[in-house]
Amino acid sequence: MNVIEPARTSRSRCRHCRKEIEEGDLRFGSDHEGMYADGAEAYGWYHLRCAAQRLPEALRDALKKVKKPGEIPDHDKLVATCDLSLKKSASRYPYGERAPSGHARCIRCDQPIGKGELRVAVEREIVTGTFATVGAGYLHPACAVAHLEDPALSTQLRAQSPLLSKTDLDELVAACEAAAADHPVEPRKVEAPAPRAARVDDRTAELVFADELIERGDPRGEAIVIASQLRELSPEDPRQRDLSRRAQELLPKATAKWHDDLEVPRGSLTFDRGVPTGAKVALAKNKLPRSSSRAPGCTSSS
Numbered sequence: 229m230n231v232i233e234p235a236r237t238s239r240s241r242c243r244h245c246r247k248e249i250e251e252g253d254l255r256f257g258s259d260h261e262g263m264y265a266d267g268a269e270a271y272g273w274y275h276l277r278c279a280a281q282r283l284p285e286a287l288r289d290a291l292k293k294v295k296k297p298g299e300i301p302d303h304d305k306l307v308a309t310c311d312l313s314l315k316k317s318a319s320r321y322p323y324g325e326r327a328p329s330g331h332a333r334c335i336r337c338d339q340p341i342g343k344g345e346l347r348v349a350v351e352r353e354i355v356t357g358t359f360a361t362v363g364a365g366y367l368h369p370a371c372a373v374a375h376l377e378d379p380a381l382s383t384q385l386r387a388q389s390p391l392l393s394k395t396d397l398d399e400l401v402a403a404c405e406a407a408a409a410d411h412p413v414e415p416r417k418v419e420a421p422a423p424r425a426a427r428v429d430d431r432t433a434e435l436v437f438a439d440e441l442i443e444r445g446d447p448r449g450e451a452i453v454i455a456s457q458l459r460e461l462s463p464e465d466p467r468q469r470d471l472s473r474r475a476q477e478l479l480p481k482a483t484a485k486w487h488d489d490l491e492v493p494r495g496s497l498t499f500d501r502g503v504p505t506g507a508k509v510a511l512a513k514n515k516l517p518r519s520s521s522r523a524p525g526c527t528s529s530s
């Protein structure tokens with residue numbers, strides 16, 4: 229059993245930072261570190277903050293089992309750090325996971341990936357000058373095989389998908405291997421460079437436009453980039469909150485600018501990813517011209 233307890237002496241040393249854990253300080257004891265010859269558990273000790281980095285899953289479980297969380301300073305912050313560490317360890321690409329929502333589209337076939345479906349996350353660059361960021365792109369298992377053309381995919385997925393259970397991982401790898409059997413790929417040739425442009429989808433043009441706006445100091449540029457990033461992130465991604473907040477800050481200025489530039493009344497435009505995609509036509513009922521109540525091409529016989 230893993231434990232969280234005050235250090236009884238200051239003789240224990242943290243296995244992560246190698247520094248002493250002071251007497252009375254809370255420490256995390258991991259029982260995965262072996263046993264004494266008599267069968268008693270030999271704990272590996274960690275500062276709580278160090279365990280949050282090194283053993284996030286084990287510490288988080290232990291923190292959640294604590295009866296009086298209030299007695300652990302920074303309890304919630306530690307849980308959040310554990311979550312973040314887990315996310316980070318999951319973000320070595322490519323990795324497999326179950327789609328937490330049905331929002332993401334496959335970057336190869338452009339079809340939605342359903343909530344709960346197994347998917348493969350790959351690294352995707354979003355470069356817009358001032359904003360250069362790497363986000364995840366998602367693929368159906370069969371699309372991942374065709375997209376990556378990497379015979380090592382199954383091995384990588386097995387090593388880099390900590391969020392998947394053994395059963396899910398087997399299912400994902402089986403799906404990839406079935407797809408690879410249908411479309412065998414040559415072992416990767418050394419001289420063949422991965423086409424960088426192929427990783428960037430049709431959003432590039434939009435982001436180039438955003439970049440021009442950013443260079444002009446126009447708030448709409450950043451609004452577009454952030455809207456695009458928000459679409460890329462899974463709903464649970466910890467970056468969602470900061471980005472959403474920034475988007476909300478930019479929104480009034482950016483939308484006002486669009487309306488002014490396009491010389492339309494405030495509130496009449498509809499937006500998608502920070503770019504206007506339509507205009508709401510607001511006509512008062514009593515102002516509807518009579519002819520518009522007829523179907524096009526309908527002529528009066530009178």
Ligand SMILES: [Zn+2]
Pocket residue numbers: 242243244245246247274275278
């Ligand atoms: Zn430490």
Ligand SMILES: [Zn+2]
Pocket residue numbers: 334335336337338339367368371
């Ligand atoms: Zn696909």
